[in-house]
Amino acid sequence: MAGLVSSLNTGALALRAQGLALQTIGHNIANATTEGFSRQRVELRTTNPQALGDLSVGTGVIATAVRRVVDESLESMIRDARGDLGTLRQQSRALERVEAVVNELSDSDLSDNLGRFFEALEDLAARPEDAAARRQVVEAGEALASGFRAMDDRLRQFRQEQDQAIVLKVSEVNRITSEIADLNRQVLASEEGGIHGGTANDLRDRRDQLAKDLAELAGIRAVETERGALNVLAGNDYLVFGDEAFALTAVPVTDDRVLVSRIEFAVARKTLTPGGELEGMVLGRDDITRRFLDGLNELATSFMQAVNRVHTQGRGQKGHADLLAENAVRRTDVPLDEAGLPFAVEDGSFLLDVRSKATGRVDSFRIEVDVDGIASEPDTTLDALRDRINQAVALAFPGQVEASITTTNRLRVATSSSDLELHFSEDSSGVLAALGLGTFFSGRDASTMAVSGTLRADPSLLAAALSTTPGDNRNAVALAALRGQAVASGGTATVEEALTGLVGRLGIDVQDARQRLENQEVLAQQVLNERESISGVSMDDEALDLVKHQRAFQAAARYVSVVDGLLESLLGIL
Numbered sequence: 001m002a003g004l005v006s007s008l009n010t011g012a013l014a015l016r017a018q019g020l021a022l023q024t025i026g027h028n029i030a031n032a033t034t035e036g037f038s039r040q041r042v043e044l045r046t047t048n049p050q051a052l053g054d055l056s057v058g059t060g061v062i063a064t065a066v067r068r069v070v071d072e073s074l075e076s077m078i079r080d081a082r083g084d085l086g087t088l089r090q091q092s093r094a095l096e097r098v099e100a101v102v103n104e105l106s107d108s109d110l111s112d113n114l115g116r117f118f119e120a121l122e123d124l125a126a127r128p129e130d131a132a133a134r135r136q137v138v139e140a141g142e143a144l145a146s147g148f149r150a151m152d153d154r155l156r157q158f159r160q161e162q163d164q165a166i167v168l169k170v171s172e173v174n175r176i177t178s179e180i181a182d183l184n185r186q187v188l189a190s191e192e193g194g195i196h197g198g199t200a201n202d203l204r205d206r207r208d209q210l211a212k213d214l215a216e217l218a219g220i221r222a223v224e225t226e227r228g229a230l231n232v233l234a235g236n237d238y239l240v241f242g243d244e245a246f247a248l249t250a251v252p253v254t255d256d257r258v259l260v261s262r263i264e265f266a267v268a269r270k271t272l273t274p275g276g277e278l279e280g281m282v283l284g285r286d287d288i289t290r291r292f293l294d295g296l297n298e299l300a301t302s303f304m305q306a307v308n309r310v311h312t313q314g315r316g317q318k319g320h321a322d323l324l325a326e327n328a329v330r331r332t333d334v335p336l337d338e339a340g341l342p343f344a345v346e347d348g349s350f351l352l353d354v355r356s357k358a359t360g361r362v363d364s365f366r367i368e369v370d371v372d373g374i375a376s377e378p379d380t381t382l383d384a385l386r387d388r389i390n391q392a393v394a395l396a397f398p399g400q401v402e403a404s405i406t407t408t409n410r411l412r413v414a415t416s417s418s419d420l421e422l423h424f425s426e427d428s429s430g431v432l433a434a435l436g437l438g439t440f441f442s443g444r445d446a447s448t449m450a451v452s453g454t455l456r457a458d459p460s461l462l463a464a465a466l467s468t469t470p471g472d473n474r475n476a477v478a479l480a481a482l483r484g485q486a487v488a489s490g491g492t493a494t495v496e497e498a499l500t501g502l503v504g505r506l507g508i509d510v511q512d513a514r515q516r517l518e519n520q521e522v523l524a525q526q527v528l529n530e531r532e533s534i535s536g537v538s539m540d541d542e543a544l545d546l547v548k549h550q551r552a553f554q555a556a557a558r559y560v561s562v563v564d565g566l567l568e569s570l571l572g573i574l
Contacts, residue, residue: 010060014556036209083219086277094284121480134459152446162285194227219275300446306487308433314463314475319421326436335379342444348429365392369429
């Protein structure tokens with residue numbers, strides 16, 4: 001009878017084990033499409049045998065654990081692949097958005113506007129006395145300046161949009177790290193601190209999936225401890241340690257007149273250098289967009305400087321009575337080449353011409369500019385430049401021509417006589433263009449570029465000539481000739497070539513980023529496919545296991561029924 005009771009227990013154990021296997025198969029089938037789910041399997045082993053005399057008789061089967069089918073090295077590879085994918089995806093998006101900004105402004109295409117500006121100058125050279133031709137040059141210059149400003153403004157707006165997206169991503173990172181820390185607490189509690197390690201299957205799946213999502217966002221490393229907690233690091237800094245999450249914060253800072261965010265740890269105030277999408281977004285904001293902006297501003301600055309230096313050499317149809325510099329210095333007592341002017345100032349000189357309208361007589365005064373840094377003679381400051389102008393004209397025009405400095409640190413040269421008019425010429429120092437005295441353009445970069453307000457108000461001041469001789473077009477010819485001169489990219493390209501190169505490099509970068517993204521997507525998919533072949537749920541395999549364990553369960557039930565019948569017969573005999 002003892003043997004039959006033992007046999008009944010063997011059947012019960014079989015029913016329990018096969019039932020658990022069937023339940024696990026059902027769980028697998030139910031989660032076949034659940035993202036991040038790992039196939040589970042029941043681990044079965046034989047129970048300890050029973051000694052019957054010289055014999056050793058088996059006592060059945062027992063389920064020792066329900067385990068996930070997971071390759072940890074593949075999980076790590078997936079996190080790395082998703083981190084790289086996130087970086088490349090955001091870089092590609094940033095490049096495409098910058099390209100879209102350039103294409104958005106096709107109606108005011110800079111290349112076309114550059115062409116129209118030089119064509120207007122060529123027309124002015126052919127008709128230097130024509131008021132309509134002068135107005136056309138001013139309008140073409142303003143259209144070109146407007147195009148530069150519009151592109152600069154849109155790119156700066158895009159940088160701000162990128163920054164707002166970064167702030168949202170930081171909040172998402174904080175949400176995920178908090179959830180991982182909470183899951184660490186649950187896993188440790190479920191597995192009793194590692195005593196029953198690896199048994200909190202669904203909690204671990206959820207945690208692993210969050211780690212992959214976090215890797216795509218911030219490019220992390222995940223290290224599991226012996227107790228079962230998952231520690232998460234970004235670089236060498238912990239985002240999650242055990243059941244504690246370290247929150248990030250976005251600290252606003254100013255970069256090139258745009259408010260951007262620096263990612264820091266909220267408590268430690270340490271700057272984080274992220275990976276993943278955050279890395280790609282920061283690169284898109286501070287490298288890709290900023291690099292194009294810098295190229296645009298360098299082009300605008302080079303172009304304005306070239307045009308202004310030529311324009312300041314010439315004369316308009318009339319002179320100036322009151323010239324106020326467009327650009328201010330930071331301080332009036334520091335050398336001009338260190339005073340924060342938008343264009344370079346060199347050793348040289350310029351002529352200040354004072355002309356009498358009544359007699360046509362011209363008195364020229366050469367004003368020296370010294371910025372060589374040699375201690376034997378102090379470098380020229382704005383204060384010194386004002387004094388030199390006043391000393392030069394004092395004897396010939398006492399009280400009639402005066403240089404002064406405004407409260408905003410700008411130079412003014414004016415005449416109080418209605419008979420006198422002022423001209424500048426022969427500037428070898430570039431100081432007139434740097435200060436903005438008698439220039440065509442005002443501003444210091446693409447965002448501030450504009451045609452001088454003086455010229456907009458009175459196009460007759462446009463310096464098309466080098467003398468007062470009627471029909472003199474030599475300065476207009478010099479201005480038009482800038483089209484073929486290498487005045488951009490450090491003197492290696494024309495303005496149009498530099499603009500074409502800037503846009504062309506952007507197009508190449510877009511194509512290169514797309515190719516690298518496509519390659520990474522293929523690599524990431526290969527790793528996912530390999531993971532799916534190991535950890536994914538195959539409905540065919542589960543169906544086969546279902547039939548196998550179903551038959552085993554039915555056989556065990558039949559076995560229990562037979563043993564039960566035998567026990568009833570035995571009890572009836574007794």
